[in-house]
Amino acid sequence: MNAAADDQHSVFLPDEAATLALGERLAQVLEPGLFIALSGNLGSGKTTLTRGILRGLGYAGKVKSPTYTLVELYNLSKLDLYHFDLYRFNDPQEWLDAGFRDYFERRNICLVEWPERASELLPVPDLKISLSTQGDGRRIRIAAETEHGKRCLDRLPD
Ligand SMILES: Nc1ncnc2c1ncn2[C@@H]1O[C@H](COP(=O)(O)OP(=O)(O)OP(=O)(O)O)[C@@H](O)[C@H]1O
Ligand SMILES: [Mg+2]
Numbered sequence: 001m002n003a004a005a006d007d008q009h010s011v012f013l014p015d016e017a018a019t020l021a022l023g024e025r026l027a028q029v030l031e032p033g034l035f036i037a038l039s040g041n042l043g044s045g046k047t048t049l050t051r052g053i054l055r056g057l058g059y060a061g062k063v064k065s066p067t068y069t070l071v072e073l074y075n076l077s078k079l080d081l082y083h084f085d086l087y088r089f090n091d092p093q094e095w096l097d098a099g100f101r102d103y104f105e106r107r108n109i110c111l112v113e114w115p116e117r118a119s120e121l122l123p124v125p126d127l128k129i130s131l132s133t134q135g136d137g138r139r140i141r142i143a144a145e146t147e148h149g150k151r152c153l154d155r156l157p158d
Pocket of ligand 1: 013014015016018040041042043044046048049065085113136137138
């Protein structure tokens with residue numbers, strides 16, 4: 001993986017298997033308390049990356065896209081992982097109305113697809129991940145926005 005800037009990684013993912021593999025690798029450095037924002041257009045690979053992360057955390061079950069449910073919870077041995085998809089929000093206020101703020105706590109990892117839909121109501125993400133299409137594959141950029149995020153990203157093996 002190339003370090004494009006100090007706290008930013010960028011890598012080309014040629015196929016779905018590469019997205020899953022990167023997710024599994026990322027899982028090795030994630031810790032409870034992290035908030036990860038997953039940005040990118042429809043179909044850019046956000047849910048696929050989340051599947052890889054969950055697999056890397058030892059989850060063997062099915063990972064559904066939370067498009068309709070808005071959030072899916074995974075109880076793992078060491079932590080709880082909340083996977084959000086805010087695509088269907090019409091108004092950022094829905095974030096507060098749904099009580100989702102309460103899920104951001106020390107024991108949990110929160111992964112949020114379409115964080116832009118809740119705009120400034122979300123805290124600063126520890127890791128900001130963006131996915132975009134590049135040819136037949138995807139480009140992923142991972143930036144650490146907090147000290148906690150930076151400590152985790154620094155441990156990501158090449
Ligand atoms: N690196 C890759 N190269 C090519 N295709 C990929 C890659 N990673 C994932 N895909 C494919 O992209 C498609 C969409 O992936 P996914 O559902 O993860 O997108 P998403 O960003 O979560 O979309 P949405 O915004 O609708 O939730 C899937 O068919 C998946 O197999
Ligand atoms: Mg998705």
